[in-house]
Amino acid sequence: MPSAREMRLRIRSVKNIGQVTRALEAVSASKVRKAVAANQATKPYAEKAWKVILHLARQPGRSSVHPLLTDRSVVRNILVVLITSDRGLAGASNINVIRKMFDYFENSSAPVSFVTIGKKGRDILVRGRYPIEGDFSPMASPAAYRDVSPVGNLVITDFKLEKFDQVFLAYNLFENMMVQKPVIRRILPVEIELDGSGGSPFDRTHPSKSVFIYEPEQEELLNEIVPRFTSMQILQAVLSAQASEHAARMIAMRNATDNATELASTLQLEYNKVRQQTITNDLLDIAGGVIALE
Numbered sequence: 001m002p003s004a005r006e007m008r009l010r011i012r013s014v015k016n017i018g019q020v021t022r023a024l025e026a027v028s029a030s031k032v033r034k035a036v037a038a039n040q041a042t043k044p045y046a047e048k049a050w051k052v053i054l055h056l057a058r059q060p061g062r063s064s065v066h067p068l069l070t071d072r073s074v075v076r077n078i079l080v081v082l083i084t085s086d087r088g089l090a091g092a093s094n095i096n097v098i099r100k101m102f103d104y105f106e107n108s109s110a111p112v113s114f115v116t117i118g119k120k121g122r123d124i125l126v127r128g129r130y131p132i133e134g135d136f137s138p139m140a141s142p143a144a145y146r147d148v149s150p151v152g153n154l155v156i157t158d159f160k161l162e163k164f165d166q167v168f169l170a171y172n173l174f175e176n177m178m179v180q181k182p183v184i185r186r187i188l189p190v191e192i193e194l195d196g197s198g199g200s201p202f203d204r205t206h207p208s209k210s211v212f213i214y215e216p217e218q219e220e221l222l223n224e225i226v227p228r229f230t231s232m233q234i235l236q237a238v239l240s241a242q243a244s245e246h247a248a249r250m251i252a253m254r255n256a257t258d259n260a261t262e263l264a265s266t267l268q269l270e271y272n273k274v275r276q277q278t279i280t281n282d283l284l285d286i287a288g289g290v291i292a293l294e
Contacts, residue, residue, distance in 0.1 A: 004278060007271040011264055018260030024089065025253035031141065032246035036174065038142035039239040046236060049229040052221075053190060066222045068156065068230065069190050072165045075110045079133065079155060079164040081187075082125070083171035083237055084118035085245040086138045093172055093248035094120040097182035097241075101170040104184045113164070115151060117238060133158070143238045145231065152231030159188045171237045172244035178251070180244035187233050190226065 002010075053069075082101060084094045098121060105112050113131040116122040122135050134154050140147045155167045167188035172180045185191075 002274075004271060004274050007267060007274060011267045011271060014260050014264045014267060018257050018264065021253045021256040021260060025250050025257060028246045028250035028253060032177070032243055032250060035142045035239055035243035035246060038144075039174070039236060039243060042145075042232060042236055042239065046229065046232045049225055049232065052225060053229060066219075066226050067160055068188055068226045071189050072162075075165045077164045078105070078108060078110050078112045079115065079158060079167045080105070080112055081115045081117065081151065081155065081167065081169050081234060081237075082121040083169065083241040084116075084121035085241070086119045087249075088120065089252060090245050090249040091252040093180065093245055094118075097121075097170055097172050098124055100182040101184060104170075110165070115154065117148075117151065118241075139238060139242075141242050143235060143242065145235055148235045148238055149231050152227065152234050155188065155234075156227050156230055164188075169234065169237045171241040172248075174240045174243040174247065177247050180247060185237075187230055190230070 080101065082098070084097060088094075111131075113133050114125055115134045115136070116125060116132060117136045117139050119137045122132070122137055125132055134151075136148075136151055155164075158164050159167055166186060169183075169185050169187055171183065173183045174180050
């Protein structure tokens with residue numbers, strides 16, 4: 001059995017860890033509020049842009065409207081933008097999205113390359129010797145449009161040059177503080193279903209009888225709005241992943257704090273027993289000495 005001194009040191013160590021995890025929980029709670037607010041702030045623009053794109057997709061000759069809206073008959077190469085965190089201590093947040101991504105593309109007939117946002121995903125891909133086209137780590141938190149626009153420019157340029165025929169996002173979708181689920185979503189070519197069941201989260205926002213007057217011309221407008229909308233989708237995925245990361249870390253640190261408190265209480269109880277036993281033994285020694293002297 002460890003000595004009383006060793007147990008005191010262990011109790012002190014556990015309490016110190018509990019203080020650290022409690023501080024990390026508070027920091028994550030502050031950051032998740034900022035990330036959720038930033039994500040909500042981008043939605044109005046993205047919804048309006050989606051309405052315009054969907055309206056144009058309903059017009060005749062969609063395939064000739066814009067190259068980013070055109071499905072390719074043969075998929076020869078696939079690019080995946082993998083979004084993870086730069087730091088750990090977030091539970092299974094990172095490994096869940098990475099595992100889902102590998103499962104999703106396990107039986108893919110086309111080779112898959114990657115663009116990474118976040119050190120955790122990048123490190124796993126580097127260790128596995130997977131092809132990485134670009135790395136944008138670390139990413140500001142909360143991210144702004146200017147932070148993700150280089151990612152959007154890279155994937156759009158490679159798609160237009162037909163280096164890749166499909167581009168996907170892999171990230172954690174923030175639903176609430178307790179639920180964050182990994183998702184894989186195609187962003188290029190822009191996935192549009194005219195019945196409103198497409199891959200965009202804004203399908204339901206499109207009114208069926210909206211009327212748009214385009215100024216300037218349709219082609220000029222599309223050349224501006226479609227790339228911006230693609231970058232906006234990446235921005236929203238990054239913000240959602242950051243909110244998921246902070247929420248997962250907050251929950252993990254809360255559990256760690258609770259465990260540290262429980263462990264410290266258990267150790268304190270054991271220490272009290274050892275201390276009482278020591279005092280009892282000392283009293284018995286004194287009483288035995290007194291009896292021997294008599």
